[in-house]
Amino acid sequence: MTIAIGDKLPPATFKEKTPDGPVEVSTDSFFSGKRIVLFAVPGAFTPTCSLNHLPGYLENRDAILAREVDDIAVVSVNDVHVMGAWATASGGVDKIHFLSDWDAAFTKALGLDIDLSAGTLGVRSKRYSMLVEDGVVKMLNIEESPGQATVSSAAHMLEQL
Template sequence: MIERGDPIPSVPVKLVTGDGIADTTSDTALGQGLTVFFAVPGAFTPTCHVNHLPGFVSNEAKLRAAGVDRIVCAAANDHHVMKAWAEASGALGKIDFLADGNGDLAKAMGLNKDLSGSGMGTRFTRSAALIRNGVVEAVFVEDAPGVTATGAPAILMALEAQGR
């Protein structure tokens, strides 16, 4: 699993922003300034849609006030699904989305989870990270169902603890 001090791996992804969809790499998308990165098992899945993403949308201004340059959500979904989710949740233009359709970024970061038993294939484990200029400063992984260690309130507390 990726750890503090590790650089973000370079994996092809689709970036979904308020400006549209672009081909890029994970290190480019996450490599400038202070980035709050959070990863979810799947767009529109119940916990991700109701409990995880909305906290980042509602706390966007607080995160920016704490010095965050970019908020990025990743999931092992295609870019069409990620764009639809961004639009449906009111997050488009506030949060950027990385579509990791094959789970390659999840695997490269060691944050992958095999959900084949439920027909979902390789997905991200629910996680979050603080990344500064492409280098991981902190990683948070949920060890039980739900959103506690990786939600926006926990990330705000981590930023405060770091003096931001």
């Protein structure tokens, strides 16, 4: 079953790269008492993710945060080192959180997993964006195709906020 507006996020633990090494980030600690924009990509360093989706959130970061949003995070089914390298390569370090869902546990719990084995990627996340308030989904935008970043884009999120 796919997560829906009004649902509480399932408990999960991400990994995030820091200057001191990888740290665990639980959904409870990250989302509790905060208003967070979360977006997901099928893979770090993949074309649509790196050339369209992520740059939109980096470029619109200040405008999003100005709309009473506490933080922005991107999640992907990649290991923490890949996510850390992507943060560095994209200029996103200290701007948004790059959360590794290394085993796809969070993605599967949301019901937003997709098998991209035909493209040699294996199990990944569908592309989506959501607004989460105190752990509860308030807005949810799921792309029909993993190669598109329109309804889950930063521009669309800004319109909704």
